[in-house]
Amino acid sequence: MSGNTDPLSPRAKLAVTAGKAAAAVSRAAGRGSGSVIGGRVALKLDPELLGRLAQHLDVILVSATNGKTTTTRLIAEALGAAGPVVSNALGANMPAGITSALAGGSDAKFGVIEVDEKYLAGVARDVAPKAIALLNLSRDQLDRAGETRMLAERWREGLSGSKAVIIANADDPLVVWAASSSPNVVWVAAGQEWKDDAWSCPSCGGVMQRPGDDWFCGECGFRRPAPSWALSGDHVLDPHGSAWPIHLQLPGRANKANAASSAAVAAVFGVPPQVALERMYQVQAVAGRYDVVQFQGRDLRLLLAKNPAGWLETFSLIDPPPSPVLLSVNARGADGTDTSWLWDVDYTRLAGHPIFVIGDRKLDLAVRLEVAGLDFRVCETVDEAVQLAPPGRIEVIANYTAFQDLRRRVGN
Amino acid sequence: MSDNSLRVVWVYPDLLSTYGDQGNVLVVERRARQRGLQVERYDVRSDQPVPTSGDIYLIGGGEDRPQRLAAERLRRDGGLNRAAGNGAIVFSVCAGYQILGHEFINDLGEREPGLGLLDVVSTRGEGARCVGDVLGDIDGPLGLPQLTGFENHQGITHLGPSARPLARVRLGQGNGTGDGTEGAYNDAVFGTYMHGPVLARNPQIADLLLKLALDVNALPPADDRWYEALRDERIAAATQPA
Numbered sequence: 001m002s003g004n005t006d007p008l009s010p011r012a013k014l015a016v017t018a019g020k021a022a023a024a025v026s027r028a029a030g031r032g033s034g035s036v037i038g039g040r041v042a043l044k045l046d047p048e049l050l051g052r053l054a055q056h057l058d059v060i061l062v063s064a065t066n067g068k069t070t071t072t073r074l075i076a077e078a079l080g081a082a083g084p085v086v087s088n089a090l091g092a093n094m095p096a097g098i099t100s101a102l103a104g105g106s107d108a109k110f111g112v113i114e115v116d117e118k119y120l121a122g123v124a125r126d127v128a129p130k131a132i133a134l135l136n137l138s139r140d141q142l143d144r145a146g147e148t149r150m151l152a153e154r155w156r157e158g159l160s161g162s163k164a165v166i167i168a169n170a171d172d173p174l175v176v177w178a179a180s181s182s183p184n185v186v187w188v189a190a191g192q193e194w195k196d197d198a199w200s201c202p203s204c205g206g207v208m209q210r211p212g213d214d215w216f217c218g219e220c221g222f223r224r225p226a227p228s229w230a231l232s233g234d235h236v237l238d239p240h241g242s243a244w245p246i247h248l249q250l251p252g253r254a255n256k257a258n259a260a261s262s263a264a265v266a267a268v269f270g271v272p273p274q275v276a277l278e279r280m281y282q283v284q285a286v287a288g289r290y291d292v293v294q295f296q297g298r299d300l301r302l303l304l305a306k307n308p309a310g311w312l313e314t315f316s317l318i319d320p321p322p323s324p325v326l327l328s329v330n331a332r333g334a335d336g337t338d339t340s341w342l343w344d345v346d347y348t349r350l351a352g353h354p355i356f357v358i359g360d361r362k363l364d365l366a367v368r369l370e371v372a373g374l375d376f377r378v379c380e381t382v383d384e385a386v387q388l389a390p391p392g393r394i395e396v397i398a399n400y401t402a403f404q405d406l407r408r409r410v411g412n
Numbered sequence: 413m414s415d416n417s418l419r420v421v422w423v424y425p426d427l428l429s430t431y432g433d434q435g436n437v438l439v440v441e442r443r444a445r446q447r448g449l450q451v452e453r454y455d456v457r458s459d460q461p462v463p464t465s466g467d468i469y470l471i472g473g474g475e476d477r478p479q480r481l482a483a484e485r486l487r488r489d490g491g492l493n494r495a496a497g498n499g500a501i502v503f504s505v506c507a508g509y510q511i512l513g514h515e516f517i518n519d520l521g522e523r524e525p526g527l528g529l530l531d532v533v534s535t536r537g538e539g540a541r542c543v544g545d546v547l548g549d550i551d552g553p554l555g556l557p558q559l560t561g562f563e564n565h566q567g568i569t570h571l572g573p574s575a576r577p578l579a580r581v582r583l584g585q586g587n588g589t590g591d592g593t594e595g596a597y598n599d600a601v602f603g604t605y606m607h608g609p610v611l612a613r614n615p616q617i618a619d620l621l622l623k624l625a626l627d628v629n630a631l632p633p634a635d636d637r638w639y640e641a642l643r644d645e646r647i648a649a650a651t652q653p654a
Contacts (some may be wrong), residue, residue, distance in 0.1 A: 139430060142430065142431060142564060143543050143562075143564050147430075147475040147476070148430075148475070149475055149477065149478075150475070196425075196429065197430075199425075199426035199427070199457070200426060200427055200458075200477075200478050200481065205477060205478075205481045207426060207457060207458055207459040208426075218459065337543075337544070337545075337562075338431075338432075338562045338564060338607060338608075339432075339562075339608075340431050340432030340433070340435065340562060340607040340608055340609055341431075341432050342432065342435075343432040343433075343434060343435030343438065343609050343612065344429075344432050344434065363638065363641050363642040363645050364612075364642060366638040366641070366642070367612050367638045367639055367642050368435075368612070370442075370635075370638045370639075371435070371438050371439055371442045371612065372438075373442070
């Protein structure tokens with residue numbers, strides 16, 4: 001076959017070119033970056049294009065319910081020490097977006113690819129990855145994604161027999177269940193604040209026991225594996241027991257966990273933790289998340305939280321009271337159209353903060369906060385909320401499309 | 413109600429708390445406290461016995477395998493049946509609703525016995541999952557305003573002669589039987605497919621549970637401003653073309 005000498009067949013080259021043309025048209029028409037439409041056109045012309053594009057790369061896949069975009073950035077930054085990297089850094093994480101991203105990086109050595117959790121098994125089959133990072137799994141958009149436990153089951157089936165090194169969070173029982181069908185797993189004790197999707201043993205259905213940081217099933221032998229890497233406060237512990245300091249511009253415990261997983265991935269490709277972690281400092285805002293912007297003379301920090309686990313991690317990183325907090329929730333297609341999940345978020349954690357509420361579903365939030373016994377104000381717009389907010393940097397927490405709306409309005 | 417406090421039991425949050433239905437517990441608790449009641453809340457995991465001395469029992473929705481496990485453990489435990497036999501109020505949602513009936517189809521595709529507290533039998537629909545906003549008229553004798561909620565289920569629930577439909581849908585599927593019924597109830601046991609959570613969308617149902625538990629006809633008024641605003645918005649959204 002000609003594959004070894006000529007990286008892409010004429011058909012694949014044509015598909016890449018057509019995809020780029022479609023993306024350019026889409027950009028010109030003001031319809032976004034064009035990466036998804038470009039990828040769609042290219043995949044239609046050559047359905048195996050994704051696999052072919054990946055053939056010449058060391059591919060690393062990153063999947064999770066939360067933190068996959070940020071972790072993809074952190075890994076891409078770390079692996080830059082070992083060679084050029086191509087990545088779907090904008091979060092277009094389904095096959096079309098991934099194809100488009102890979103088509104843009106003909107000189108790259110590494111492909112660091114964020115994958116939507118529903119597509120992981122298929123993409124892992126198509127691109128023969130060298131490594132797969134699995135961070136966490138929890139309830140998200142249940143009206144369209146289906147059951148979280150079934151998702152773990154699909155990961156498990158899709159990854160059994162994979163030749164990839166799986167870098168998996170030992171503290172999330174669903175992730176451990178999904179990864180433990182693979183022969184080659186590197187366990188990272190990355191933590192997981194949210195526990196409410198794993199009280200029932202994914203193996204036998206027994207009730208899970210969770211003393212301290214440990215967990216095990218009371219009925220079968222399923223238990224937390226011994227990790228070789230760990231997040232310990234502000235340090236990453238490597239398999240030799242050395243502690244490496246984490247210096248990030250990104251806030252919060254969850255991002256330290258993402259850095260720990262990223263360091264473990266980088267080590268698979270020979271990048272030492274010290275080098276990997278130093279490079280991660282370069283990562284600032286990721287697609288606008290964690291960005292601090294000025295709006296109406298005030299500082300606003302923009303935080304994305306899409307589901308109960310994400311809100312929980314976000315509450316733990318915001319400035320303490322009396323910093324004002326602005327919450328915005330929508331329930332459009334990309335958010336999931338059911339707002340019931342708001343009741344799985346413990347809003348009493350916001351006690352003491354002045355709270356302002358906006359977004360399409362501000363009234364759902366209002367009832368939620370009223371029942372939590374909190375004081376809050378419902379506003380029509382972000383402008384109104386910012387005008388009413390007392391002094392201090394405003395922590396803005398929003399779910400997916402609400403976050404996009406906010407970015408457009410506050411201009412970052 | 414014993415002593416001076418209302419005992420609210422949240423059944424099996426480890427298995428049946430996937431769709432935000434713990435909001436129902438929070439709403440009952442809040443509205444009871446606003447009326448000056450003391451509330452003791454018991455969250456009972458599926459490896460613990462269900463206490464029989466509760467006043468109100470709440471059960472939520474869950475995934476298919478946890479639903480089977482919950483039915484097995486509740487049958488073995490017997491506490492919920494004994495409590496209902498003592499006259500306790502039971503309010504259930506989705507997977508929990510199916511468990512209160514005579515039987516449902518479990519994750520293995522087999523008929524799974526329920527607790528028989530409601531005269532209903534559930535099967536699994538062949539067509540598309542029922543997902544979306546629901547609007548309905550609550551059964552007349554209950555004297556409550558319109559039902560609003562969000563459904564997300566594959567189940568179809570058929571009512572027997574001693575169960576009354578909780579509501580008739582104007583929009584959405586409800587029980588999925590095609591006859592427009594949604595949910596079921598008898599004297600003190602209620603079942604519904606509505607999430608939202610349903611008691612946040614319909615605080616009058618929470619008050620009904622409180623009145624039944626306290627054996628009173630009326631409660632002091634509560635501040636319903638935000639509930640009413642949310643209800644108006646959701647009912648308007650359900651009745652307007654998209």
